[in-house]
Structures are given as C-alpha cells and as structure tokens.
Amino acid sequence: MHFPSGKRRVPAVISTAPSRRDEKERARRRLVIAVAIKDSEGKVRIERALIDSGAEENCVRQTLVLDCGWEPTGEESSGLATLDGKEVWTYGIHDLPISATDSGGELRTSQHAFVACDFEGLDVNLILGYPWLEAVDPLLGFRAGIWRYAKSTVGVEVLGPEEFYEETEGAKVYCVLARARLGSLRIGVVSALAAEAATNDGIPKEY
Numbered sequence: 001m002h003f004p005s006g007k008r009r010v011p012a013v014i015s016t017a018p019s020r021r022d023e024k025e026r027a028r029r030r031l032v033i034a035v036a037i038k039d040s041e042g043k044v045r046i047e048r049a050l051i052d053s054g055a056e057e058n059c060v061r062q063t064l065v066l067d068c069g070w071e072p073t074g075e076e077s078s079g080l081a082t083l084d085g086k087e088v089w090t091y092g093i094h095d096l097p098i099s100a101t102d103s104g105g106e107l108r109t110s111q112h113a114f115v116a117c118d119f120e121g122l123d124v125n126l127i128l129g130y131p132w133l134e135a136v137d138p139l140l141g142f143r144a145g146i147w148r149y150a151k152s153t154v155g156v157e158v159l160g161p162e163e164f165y166e167e168t169e170g171a172k173v174y175c176v177l178a179r180a181r182l183g184s185l186r187i188g189v190v191s192a193l194a195a196e197a198a199t200n201d202g203i204p205k206e207y
Contacts, residue, residue: 055129
C-alpha cells in the first residue's frame, strides 16, 4: 500500500466482493460496460469497466496503466481496501477521459480521476465507482442490465417586470399568445418593439 509522506491513512473501500455462479456457470450478477480510452500515443482502446456503487474511488488496473504508458498526475490521499479489509497496493492518480455509449446509443466523453491499483477477482480493467456515478448520474436498470445518460432539462427563469424590460430593451422579442375560443384556438404575437402593445394575427417573417 502506498501512502503519501509515509503516513498511514484510513483506506477507501473498493467493493470487490466475490460473486457466485450456479451449476450452469451463468454470467456474474453485475453491470459491466465497454468504454473507450486512449493510450499515451493517442491510440483508442476498448476496455471493460465495472459500474460499482460500493467503490469509493474510480480504479484502473496498474497493468493497463503500464500498457498505455500513462504517467500519474498525482498521489492518492488515502489507501484502498476491499470490503473484507484486505489492503490494495496503489500507484498514484490518473486523470483519464472516458468515452462510453449508453444502452440507448448515446455517446459521451468525460474526464475522471482514477486510482491505479492491483485488484483481483475481476475480469475488467476499470472500476467506475461512486465518484463516476455522482458525476455522470446515469439511470441504471439492473434487472435488464442496461443504463442510460440522464436527459438534460432546460430550466425557465422567471423575471420581474423591470428586469425583463432591461433584458429586452432594444431587442427583437416576441411572445406567442394562445387564446382558446369556442371551437377554435386564436394565436397572437406581441412584439417588444411595437409602439403600442397590439397583437398581430401571425408570426413575424424572421421567425
């Protein structure tokens, strides 16, 4: 176990607990995804990554670090240990851009800090722990074994009359109004540039 300045610290936990297999040797009950990374020469590699909410750090296998020729960008502030208390040897921090395509086909790339270490009992080279889950905040379907990126929501900011006037003064601002009438729907437009606050039955040509 490597500790900065030779001081022993409380280790973070990585959840590498053993999993079971039935008599038919079915796949383990876990969520493993494919991620794309680049080595020091810019070559893209596809690696298997375990999504593990029980891991307090993102981890990358040290053998992969050596294969990719990465240099650590810093040292970890604490050690690592498995759930059963076994210490894990660590080799520093790496800030890695990770590209992953969710089950809906959406590709995103984001950068995260990974602790280089040796971990046993897993046929993956990366562990996407709680820091990755917190940053990406994906939607996970454990029963179906799928995951998706959360959709971005656009917020609406409500302004007071004076602030709205200051924000829109001299600008081309239009407001579409819908008025329900018996058996019909009347669509009107109010222009912020109009000398009189009159409505027009139509949308300006530039819109």
